Amino acid sequence: MSLPLLLRLAELNAAYAAAIDTDRLEEWPDFFVDDCLYKITSAENLKRGYEAGIIFADSRAMLRDRMTALRTANIYERHRYRHIVGLPVVGAVEGAAIRAETPFLVARIMRDGRTDLFATGVYCDVIREVDQRLRFAERIAVCDSGRIDTLLAIPL
Amino acid sequence: MSLPLLLRLAELNAAYAAAIDTDRLEEWPDFFVDDCLYKITSAENLKRGYEAGIIFADSRAMLRDRMTALRTANIYERHRYRHIVGLPVVGAVEGAAIRAETPFLVARIMRDGRTDLFATGVYCDVIREVDQRLRFAERIAVCDSGRIDTLLAIPL
Amino acid sequence: MSLPLLLRLAELNAAYAAAIDTDRLEEWPDFFVDDCLYKITSAENLKRGYEAGIIFADSRAMLRDRMTALRTANIYERHRYRHIVGLPVVGAVEGAAIRAETPFLVARIMRDGRTDLFATGVYCDVIREVDQRLRFAERIAVCDSGRIDTLLAIPL
Numbered sequence: 001m002s003l004p005l006l007l008r009l010a011e012l013n014a015a016y017a018a019a020i021d022t023d024r025l026e027e028w029p030d031f032f033v034d035d036c037l038y039k040i041t042s043a044e045n046l047k048r049g050y051e052a053g054i055i056f057a058d059s060r061a062m063l064r065d066r067m068t069a070l071r072t073a074n075i076y077e078r079h080r081y082r083h084i085v086g087l088p089v090v091g092a093v094e095g096a097a098i099r100a101e102t103p104f105l106v107a108r109i110m111r112d113g114r115t116d117l118f119a120t121g122v123y124c125d126v127i128r129e130v131d132q133r134l135r136f137a138e139r140i141a142v143c144d145s146g147r148i149d150t151l152l153a154i155p156l
Numbered sequence: 157m158s159l160p161l162l163l164r165l166a167e168l169n170a171a172y173a174a175a176i177d178t179d180r181l182e183e184w185p186d187f188f189v190d191d192c193l194y195k196i197t198s199a200e201n202l203k204r205g206y207e208a209g210i211i212f213a214d215s216r217a218m219l220r221d222r223m224t225a226l227r228t229a230n231i232y233e234r235h236r237y238r239h240i241v242g243l244p245v246v247g248a249v250e251g252a253a254i255r256a257e258t259p260f261l262v263a264r265i266m267r268d269g270r271t272d273l274f275a276t277g278v279y280c281d282v283i284r285e286v287d288q289r290l291r292f293a294e295r296i297a298v299c300d301s302g303r304i305d306t307l308l309a310i311p312l
Numbered sequence: 313m314s315l316p317l318l319l320r321l322a323e324l325n326a327a328y329a330a331a332i333d334t335d336r337l338e339e340w341p342d343f344f345v346d347d348c349l350y351k352i353t354s355a356e357n358l359k360r361g362y363e364a365g366i367i368f369a370d371s372r373a374m375l376r377d378r379m380t381a382l383r384t385a386n387i388y389e390r391h392r393y394r395h396i397v398g399l400p401v402v403g404a405v406e407g408a409a410i411r412a413e414t415p416f417l418v419a420r421i422m423r424d425g426r427t428d429l430f431a432t433g434v435y436c437d438v439i440r441e442v443d444q445r446l447r448f449a450e451r452i453a454v455c456d457s458g459r460i461d462t463l464l465a466i467p468l
Binding site: 160162242244245261273275276300302 | 315319322323325326327329330333334394395396397417419421424425426427428429
């Protein structure tokens, strides 16, 4: 049965979150198209027109590098995330590109078991269908708080 | 493609939450029918039969007044919310009216970036379809905790 | 209208969470098949191959016993939960059995109103369709944190 677009987007988000939260980081770049844009920023930075972002990558190759760096640097699993992702609000569909905004909440679980509410925000996405699979052409994770951990390591 | 009712209700909730969380409060009253009931209360108050609620409005006009008051009073954006909303449990459908219960969690992000788990609970809703759009005839936000911030300002 | 499987699983999870969070524990065992497996464990225990789990039941009868014990022991409602459950990632479908993994976050609300982020994790489920209703053949709640409250009482 063909799923409605809304549900396909929700499915994409669920798969994305599961890959990160179960430490299958190798799969993470595959959620993006080759010439993607991935960024983590804050609502305030966005409002002020700061383009930079806390984490920035403008190709899938950069995402792969980042992932490899994480694997090399982090001998120990220092913490894990748990994403809880809301339903996307689907915006304009322009040709093969779909705009969607999806709220997220990420809990962080430290090695000793302490759990805190690490980040909340909204993913501002442009999604494209490539070979019948939805992939992110853009994923801007806009955090609600400007106080984002400078040790931010695992992708949101 | 016509979406199943469950998904249409989920979509309504996602749009509602997005309007509040991105500070588009002007759109908030439009999620309700004219002669609506909107209330924030707690599970304990409800159990004891207290009708009042912490916030109460029984028409869309009252919601508009409240929204205007918020805009006038809050010169500064003091805090923002991030709603994470679960899937509705759809109840009885009586004519054009649909009952549904939807769990929510709201994180609050203060101006300085501090984020806390502000409220959890369930929306007890009656939804009606008006001009092919679903709107709330009743939305009772039943908070799990009786300790709700008396400064509660932004609608849940 | 027949719902896609993904949505039916999401609906099952929403109903499951609602039964627990609104203290309709009597309905809880009915979400399982007779010869079910229900377990609460942690990601670390699972990794180390510890089979036991913090809570363990291998039949619906055991779930009923547990529920009855909770009703007898807890004269006062000591705390309540609020589950926020993500969309399932649907895995293999083997005959009538469906594998799915569903992230969860549980907030705990104490009698005095204090609310904390109690647990996060993923449900690793095997679901079977029995008499046109989906039920859990297995539900392993894998908590992200190993530091799970030893007073853990209400089922996750």
